[in-house]
Amino acid sequence: MHKKIRQALACGVTLLCLLPALAAPTLQNIQARAHQSLNGRWQYIVDPYETGYYDYRRQPYDQSASGSGGFYDDRQPRDKGELVEYSFDGSPTLAVPGDWNSQAAKLELYEGTVWLRRRFEAPPRADKRYFLHFGAVNYEAHVYLNGRKLGTHIGGFTPFQFDVTDQLKPGQNTVVVKADNTRHADAIPTVSTDWWNYGGITRDVLLAEVPATHIVDYKIQLAKNDLHRIEGFVQLDGPAHQPDVTVTIPEAKLATTVRTDATGRAAISIPVSSLRYWSPEDPKLYGVTIAAGADRVEDRIGFRTIATRGRDILLNGRSVFLRGVSLHDENPLIPGRLRGEGDMRMLLQWAKDMNCNYVRLAHYPHSEAMLRLADEMGLMVWAEVPVYWTIAWQNEATFANAAQQMTDLVVRDRNRAAVAIWSIGNETPVSAPRNAFMGKLADTVRALDDTRLVAAALEVHREGREITMQDPLAERLDLISFNEYAGWYWASNRDMLDYRFTIPHDKPVLVTEFGADALAGLHGDADTRWTEEYQDQLYKNQFRMLDAIPGLRGITPWILVDFRSPRRPHPVYQDFWNRKGLISATGERKKAFHTLKAYYDAKERQYTNKVGVLDAAGEEKRR
Structure with a gap:
């Protein structure tokens, strides 16, 4: 891995102490938010020598004084005399989400860098915030929007996203991803596994739209070893100060309204007298609504306890x-x-x-x-x-x-x-x-x-x-x-x-x-x-x-x-x-x-x- 990425990992954060824009906490239940899917056909360039990332002195283009020069610029020749040695426009396409190994015969055993590009239309609104969300990219992802680096994520199976509110522009936008599934001895997993190392953008890509103050995260579950109390929290983000949060479970006739603290967090505690508890024999899910100000999220949640006692699982x-x-x-x-x-x-x-x-x-x-x-x-x-x-x-x-x-x-x-x-x-x-x-x-x-x-x-x-x-x-x-x-x-x-x-x-x-x-x-x-x-x-x-x-x-x-x-x-x-x-x-x-x-x-x-x-x-x- 790059030295600065190692330093970033040692900071205990998701590779963000060196990047031009911080990755945002991933939104809980992303599919329930207003969003535009960026799934579909992405054009790609195979880059085994990482020519689109490093110059001939092996210096990253995106860390140069100009911040440009790599494939993420998606450059077009300005005239017939200008030299540009790559082109997404003339490149083949891959289905996203999907791995590259199974979509192109020459990539079946390939491990290394592939660049992927998607153009999309966006009409951003001034009263909203926008997040570019990736369900997973294997393994190291560098993400660029309209030629500007959003950040880097390491880890092939977990979601990440970036706040792109200030980077979106009306009309056509371009997202470029440098995906690299090279194995490393100090990575998670390491160099030796017993499964196929599928590379690429393997899960959904979404552009999510939320209110300026919105629900970032929540946990609504039974308390530890307690069948009679739902506990959890709701976490907000945004400029509004200490708004009320309401959690309702209409079918169970349960509801509570609580005030968030100065950090936007509200603790949830709801006594329960009667619930159908989730189990494999009866996988009951309840409709749950979390509302705060202009934001509202709906989920389907089951309630059950799991514990051990002696040699039993309960x-x-x-x-x-x-x-x-x-x-x-x-x-x-x-x-x-x-x-x-x-x-x-x-x-x-x-x-x-x-x-x-x-x-x-x-x-x-x-x-x-x-x-x-x-x-x-x-x-x-x-x-x-x-x-x-x-x-x-x-x-x-x-x-x-x-x-x-x-x-x-x-x-x-x-x-x-x-x-x-x-x-x-x-x-x-x-x-x-x-x-x-x-x-x-x-x-x-x-x-x-x-x-x-x-x-x-x-x-x-x-x-x-x-x-x-x-x-x-x-x-x-x-x-x-x-x-x-x-x-x-x-x-x-x-x-x-x-x-x-x-x-x-x-x-x-x-x-x-x-x-x-x-x-x-x-x-x-x-x-x-x-x-x-x-x-x-x-x-x-x-x-x-x-x-x-x-x-x-x-x-x-x-x-x-x-x-x-x-x-x-x-x-x-x-x-x-x-x-x-x-x-x-x-x-x-x-x-x-x-x-x-x-x-x-x-x-x-x-x-x-x-x-x-x-x-x-x-x-x-x-x-």
Whole structure:
């Protein structure tokens, strides 16, 4: 990364201590605001040498005295003698949102810089403020409007925006984005992952219009472990001083009006006598309206509590088993990132077809639309940031990046009832620097939201035939959550049942990954790797192993669907695909899909009348 970007990250902000315009806090529930979509066809220039950003002395054009000279100027020759060595007008187009890898054959394996340009009409009004919002750009984005740099954002999966009120002009405007998906050793994630590094503007681009004083953020959720009180806040921004804020939930006959303080913040506390609590069996969402002055935002919010007690996970006070599966933000049937609600609904419905009540959205923040669909469809969610494998643990800038991505995820999705667990990482190796890094990240999450569980996908240790949890980070988390690959990366179907788990912690156990590769349609006996029979038998063996753990309260096998990965080159069985999916790249359900469904059907029956409901006083009773 650029030296100044490292310094910016160390400041603990989103790369803004060096930029000509500060990024604004992202608006909560951006789609509910008045907005103009800038999705569509963007013209692009591939720039592997970053010619459009650096001069021949490797100095950034946008940091020069003139601030011009790069591709972001979108220059046109003034006469037939002027030399201009690029042109968006003659360039091909990419669909936005969308990754470039799946849209152009020459970009399938490309990692580097691509410039994207979009022209749009805007009639700005003097009494409004305007924000240019990006749902996600992978990985480093430099954004320019009408030739002027708005700022830079680092992180491939979280939203960001810029206040462009003073930069918009009547008539035609031009936005240019330098998107760079180059991997870095001190980035989040780091250089080595097991998923495709899709580059580009992968989520919605919007120009939002709000009143001068407007609602920036809000949280409207049940208080921690309290089914009888809604708590939260509303945060305003703008010139109006201490206006009233009203929150109404008409269907529940609830309303409150409070005055903001000098910072524009109003605390919300509403007693509740009767609500339909959100659950996978009854994913009830209430219409909620937040109003302040000339601004008004409507949302659909579910209300539920999630907590642990001993080895139980309690949803609305009732013990629950998390019947889950992991999934990536990728459509196997059409190459590339999920393109919209149809793709997302397909994957979540496949999970529900398997009788899942829960999904692990790995290994990075998925789209806000995915979380809203999980709310609607009744699926609890494990939401994760890409602190993945070996991170630069002692680099302060790297921690600041991780903490910012975690903050952006929590702020964006803290009104979604579906989110039950915030995950701070996956398979990170134990060491003193890593333990300190991850411990601080757990503290960051708890400071942002104390109403959900905090976890990480840890790794197990093997001593002889005993599988144990020796990671000290487990003491800082609400769950004993771990990945284990008995039968695939160690042991086999023949000998995996000789192993046993010893988990001494008095916490719920959640197994976040296990699995085996199976090439759909390849059949053989249960001892032949890559066959559906091997994968199926491994699942049956896993169930026998895991059910012996007294505190087992959920699993998310790896993975719902086969997905693309550069780490998987075997020409016969993989061809750059991870084949651990229960559904193939063509949508075919493998044998293990049906085996897992049968297991979940039995778990659902087991927990239907399980002890674990709390009465109003918080005491356990039998339903």
